[in-house]
Amino acid sequence: MHLPALSLALLTYASTTLAAPKPAQPYSTWMASSFLSKSQKIDRHYVAAVLHEGLQKAAILHPNSSLLSFVSSAVSSLVASNGTLLGWDPNFYSLDDIRIGNNILYFWDSEGRKEGKYKTAATSLRKQLDRYPRTPMGGFWHRDPQYKNQMWLDGIYMAETFYATYTSFFEPENITAWEDIAHQFDLIEQHCRNKTSGLLVHGYDESKKAVWADPVTGASPHVWDRAVGWYFMALVEVLQVYPEKLAGYSRLKGYLTSLAAGLKRAQDASWGWWLVMDEPYPGMKGNYIESSGTAMFAYGYLKGVRTGLLDEEYRDTAMKAYELMVDRFVKRESNGTLSWEGTVRVGSLDQDGSYEYYIGVPLSENDGKGAGPFMFASTEMEMWQKS
Numbered sequence: 001m002h003l004p005a006l007s008l009a010l011l012t013y014a015s016t017t018l019a020a021p022k023p024a025q026p027y028s029t030w031m032a033s034s035f036l037s038k039s040q041k042i043d044r045h046y047v048a049a050v051l052h053e054g055l056q057k058a059a060i061l062h063p064n065s066s067l068l069s070f071v072s073s074a075v076s077s078l079v080a081s082n083g084t085l086l087g088w089d090p091n092f093y094s095l096d097d098i099r100i101g102n103n104i105l106y107f108w109d110s111e112g113r114k115e116g117k118y119k120t121a122a123t124s125l126r127k128q129l130d131r132y133p134r135t136p137m138g139g140f141w142h143r144d145p146q147y148k149n150q151m152w153l154d155g156i157y158m159a160e161t162f163y164a165t166y167t168s169f170f171e172p173e174n175i176t177a178w179e180d181i182a183h184q185f186d187l188i189e190q191h192c193r194n195k196t197s198g199l200l201v202h203g204y205d206e207s208k209k210a211v212w213a214d215p216v217t218g219a220s221p222h223v224w225d226r227a228v229g230w231y232f233m234a235l236v237e238v239l240q241v242y243p244e245k246l247a248g249y250s251r252l253k254g255y256l257t258s259l260a261a262g263l264k265r266a267q268d269a270s271w272g273w274w275l276v277m278d279e280p281y282p283g284m285k286g287n288y289i290e291s292s293g294t295a296m297f298a299y300g301y302l303k304g305v306r307t308g309l310l311d312e313e314y315r316d317t318a319m320k321a322y323e324l325m326v327d328r329f330v331k332r333e334s335n336g337t338l339s340w341e342g343t344v345r346v347g348s349l350d351q352d353g354s355y356e357y358y359i360g361v362p363l364s365e366n367d368g369k370g371a372g373p374f375m376f377a378s379t380e381m382e383m384w385q386k387s
């Protein structure tokens with residue numbers, strides 16, 4: 001869905017505001033303004049949701065009401081006045097479609113908790129989780145019916161960050177919900193974590209029927225950087241709102257700290273991370289340092305350190321990665337705007353999950369799955385530099 005009124009707003013921004021580029025502005029707002037000059041889709045899918053959260057974080061840190069109102073209007077345009085999330089089918093079950101709930105809740109909360117249509121829309125997404133299809137062990141299917149009985153690391157970010165934030169706002173005493181959230185992480189840990197490397201493979205099939213599924217564990221064969229990036233960010237975000245007094249909190253924190261250690265060991269000498277991260281693939285022909293995963297890890301470390309979840313030692317890990325991104329993945333266009341490079345278009349378990357599959361997927365330019373997390377990481381860097 002592409003909304004004509006907003007495309008027009010986008011064009012207006014492009015022609016009026018970017019004529020005189022400022023070279024020395026913060027990367028978060030610089031990237032955000034640059035994206036307004038590109039034709040970006042405004043829809044409820046997770047890529048736009050993540051990109052818009054990047055714009056939103058930039059607009060909040062460096063107060064900019066026009067940038068913020070752009071993002072606020074984008075979210076508002078997706079929700080009808082009666083609270084219907086436009087174009088969303090409540091009987092189509094896909095975790096990717098839950099992620100927009102975070103954007104909706106953010107504006108519901110930050111704009112004074114008075115926009116009733118946002119609460120209604122968020123509640124529809126939350127209620128879908130109550131009837132959502134699950135694996136025999138209780139994990140949400142990544143998508144029905146295509147990924148029946150499969151859990152992917154990506155889906156944990158898409159659904160659990162929303163589920164946890166919603167619960168913290170509306171049902172903070174709902175222990176069943178909090179335990180259910182931690183249980184989704186537990187299932188991933190039991191099936192996907194390699195305790196030696198500290199890393200996790202992309203997903204698992206509880207029925208073990210997928211062509212890529214390990215016959216014993218159901219696990220997929222490889223560690224894909226973006227999947228781990230989503231998962232790392234999910235742990236950091238969920239721990240921001242998860243009640244410390246519940247047993248799930250320390251389990252989640254344990255998952256986060258052991259992943260942080262594994263990621264540090266896997267960081268390349270160039271300070272980025274490989275697309276396919278499991279041994280012996282780093283450095284192998286066809287593999288490369290990928291920008292969306294690198295941005296997500298940098299952000300997860302920086303926010304984890306700032307909020308006291310992770311040790312200070314990881315700031316250095318993240319700052320090195322950030323330096324690499326600015327050097328290699330942030331492209332300065334001749335008209336003074338920035339572009340974002342080096343993000344792999346997709347990585348899906350709809351194929352055979354092989355090394356050859358992952359490295360064969362092309363890169364895309366200005367991909368919100370990488371540029372969004374780069375803005376997340378930038379706001380964290382800038383917050384730290386300010387303090």
Ligand SMILES: *[C@@H]1O[C@H](CO)[C@@H](O)[C@H](O)[C@H]1NC(C)=O
Nearest residue numbers: 017018032033036064066067
């Ligand atoms: C606010 O954001 C707009 C749109 O990105 C940009 O053109 C403008 O320069 C920003 N304002 C300030 C004061 O940075």
Ligand SMILES: *[C@@H]1O[C@H](CO)[C@@H](O)[C@H](O)[C@H]1NC(C)=O
Nearest residue numbers: 014018019037038333335337
């Ligand atoms: C600047 O150049 C980039 C790359 O060619 C383009 O995508 C963008 O729309 C341009 N922005 C403006 C304001 O001309």
Ligand SMILES: *[C@@H]1O[C@H](CO)[C@@H](O)[C@H](O)[C@H]1NC(C)=O
Nearest residue numbers: 079080081082083084085086
């Ligand atoms: C809510 O509004 C949308 C858009 O105007 C409309 O399509 C939908 O039928 C309405 N739903 C209800 C329950 O009234």
Ligand SMILES: *[C@@H]1O[C@H](CO)[C@@H](O)[C@H](O)[C@H]1NC(C)=O
Nearest residue numbers: 130171174175176177178180
């Ligand atoms: C608490 O959460 C559970 C699990 O998500 C849900 O089934 C139940 O309806 C919720 N209870 C309340 C009172 O909201």
Ligand SMILES: *[C@@H]1O[C@H](CO)[C@@H](O)[C@H](O)[C@H]1NC(C)=O
Nearest residue numbers: 194195196197198221278279
């Ligand atoms: C777990 O990681 C170690 C270290 O990279 C590796 O040697 C081992 O083969 C991995 N195990 C599985 C089941 O992939």
